[in-house]
Amino acid sequence: MLEDLKEKVLEANLALVKYELVTLTWGNVSGIDRNENLMVIKPSGVDYDTMTLDDLVVVNLEGKVVEGNRRPSSDTPTHVELYKSFTSIGGITHSHSQYATIFAQACKEIPCLGTTHADHFHGTVPVTKFLTEDEVNSNYELNTGKVILDRFNNLDPDAMPGVLVAGHAPFTWGKTPMDSVKNNLILERIAKMAILSLQLNPNLKNLPEYISNKHYQRKHGPNAYYGQKK
Amino acid sequence: MLEDLKEKVLEANLALVKYELVTLTWGNVSGIDRNENLMVIKPSGVDYDTMTLDDLVVVNLEGKVVEGNRRPSSDTPTHVELYKSFTSIGGITHSHSQYATIFAQACKEIPCLGTTHADHFHGTVPVTKFLTEDEVNSNYELNTGKVILDRFNNLDPDAMPGVLVAGHAPFTWGKTPMDSVKNNLILERIAKMAILSLQLNPNLKNLPEYISNKHYQRKHGPNAYYGQKK
Amino acid sequence: MLEDLKEKVLEANLALVKYELVTLTWGNVSGIDRNENLMVIKPSGVDYDTMTLDDLVVVNLEGKVVEGNRRPSSDTPTHVELYKSFTSIGGITHSHSQYATIFAQACKEIPCLGTTHADHFHGTVPVTKFLTEDEVNSNYELNTGKVILDRFNNLDPDAMPGVLVAGHAPFTWGKTPMDSVKNNLILERIAKMAILSLQLNPNLKNLPEYISNKHYQRKHGPNAYYGQKK
């Protein structure tokens, strides 16, 4: 069942380790089959070292396990919620990568300070509000998805492929599971460079918009000319 | 003698290297057999590269060597003191991991600034008082244990599996030797993220308690649902 | 065609990975054959893991592809512009290495604070101006080259083998492709040490000029005595 997607989800989860985005069993990547409306996700609390295809769990968009002997990631309801609203995405990554998590903990959005940011995240990387006590005590993970969607009310998830959950950590997404991991890695890099750029120059302003637009369009716009023709 | 425990203690000591928690021969992990009331601990000043099961030392709860040709870690009396009072723990790690040691040197407790912290350490990570000159000059390592116990007067070592010894470095513990190493690694991660979160936002407040409680209970409470069923 | 140069350019591109100067496919190295007036450059957006000699692209000094099935790096016009004016150089590296990029984002020049800097960069590492909106919207990459040349109006590219493009990232160069990578690595090291030296001592002054001159001449002057006789 969904063997091809499972392989992509496993490979993407292992890339979290390769890119040093996770500690121990923290973090998880999922992928979705839009025809079947089924997602494949990492099991909860299983070591990356020993994880195999058989450990992955298939879940439907009501969040019910359809296949697999493991409990799915405890963050599964957040993934489901995002897949239901962000209909163009094919993969989601959650990690506690250090510098992105620092911004999440500090409840600071990441301003666009350079072209590295502009190349991949179109504008300021947003932070959600804190969940209320009620939102935490009933359906915490589902409500985590809802506060993300609330924050994206006026944002395009294709142009802004990630978010910082206040006091928690980042979620990123992309066309594929691996793309969502790469966006997690990029977010980590721009977060580190942002905190140190602001320390070096506390009066630093955002990159001029005509430059950030240029860089984003160079990679992602209809006339993108970065990379090879597909 | 205690071959199974020795293997766990060796593996846990080598994990200190794998997780980059030690420099040279610094740091040590022990484990205890609660039936025999005997602990197994790393020898003092021996290279991790060449350490074998035969280098490990068996010590009783009076701190006397029961088996082994090596001198036990000079911190052995601290381990003994903790095992005698924290009766639920099975392993102890001492390291000079960099960011946790920075907090110990700065004599600053680590506030709970995010869910990464809340997932594993239930509340502010405490710092001991400095030992007095008398406490240093007679039975220094035993008294190090005593100032830790003093600081834990009103704290639950199961919910707060680590401490910073003022001017020195962290001790962590857990159900097993490996758990105590993992808690050392987690402490290192949350210490690094805390120092940088505070630099990014000097007015940062603790994570709301209803969120930190939720995260702690999700992993550790009676209704924990993180990870696989045992 | 230019097989020897291609091997050097491939090796230099892979050194970017070895020295941890790149993330994903970011960054590119080129080399020039001054007899043929042809340069060899990395293809755009191709993984370093799978890159082979056949992926490299040969481009002339009008920026036209002369050989190769791949699109050349999108930064090719910047490389061309530098090769045309800096006639003594044989290789160019562009990366988004973290600490050099932090200085570029902060629009701060890197002062010469120690002999590590003085050994390789003779004076303050310059930052360009921001490109204007017009310069961005027509021939962005060519104009990136022009603002670098503008900044080097009174600077010697042999003594100052690199620059920070404002809001963007570093370009470095050298006698060979590999030399340009090594200068990129050195720039990264001195950038990291500069930001932290300034944090440790905010009143820090530049290294006395008689020391920085001595160190530069020791390695690069006519009476250089560092290294082995060639």
Next chain:
Amino acid sequence: MLEDLKEKVLEANLALVKYELVTLTWGNVSGIDRNENLMVIKPSGVDYDTMTLDDLVVVNLEGKVVEGNRRPSSDTPTHVELYKSFTSIGGITHSHSQYATIFAQACKEIPCLGTTHADHFHGTVPVTKFLTEDEVNSNYELNTGKVILDRFNNLDPDAMPGVLVAGHAPFTWGKTPMDSVKNNLILERIAKMAILSLQLNPNLKNLPEYISNKHYQRKHGPNAYYGQKK
């Protein structure tokens, strides 16, 4: 000639790479045979990757090459000067390790802020004065040795096995070449922890002297009990 010492010096130079204390060809380690009054030192500007025993250079205490086809490290006269005055030491390391170099550039001594420091460096790690223009222009490397010796007028090189040369970088020493490398690594660790401890707590005071003395004596005094019996 001095084959045993050469092996130790080669191994110690390669440990600089293993411990990530060097970039490119920076840094050098030497060792001395006190019976022959001959030292063995790294050649100047040779890659660590390809260095063999045959590349090492034997130099006498007038700084003259006695054996070897390579130019010795340009810092050879500094090593000679230190060996002549610090008669108990057997090895010297010079590196541009990042955090120690940051303190050297900032011209700040490293205060003893914790037991990690106290275990190995007995007191504040000193910084030299800047060399004068005359000292730089004639016999620069020899005069570098002299300003170190000047700074050690009232210091014991056995208890303080390293120094920061102002605006330059650290030199460390020890009983053997490998001990001098280990002291270089330790200096790097305590430098990093010191800069961040001071950022976390700007009012931080030195570790109480009765604690730093205890830790130093535990490892180095006549009644040292750390490590195994020799």
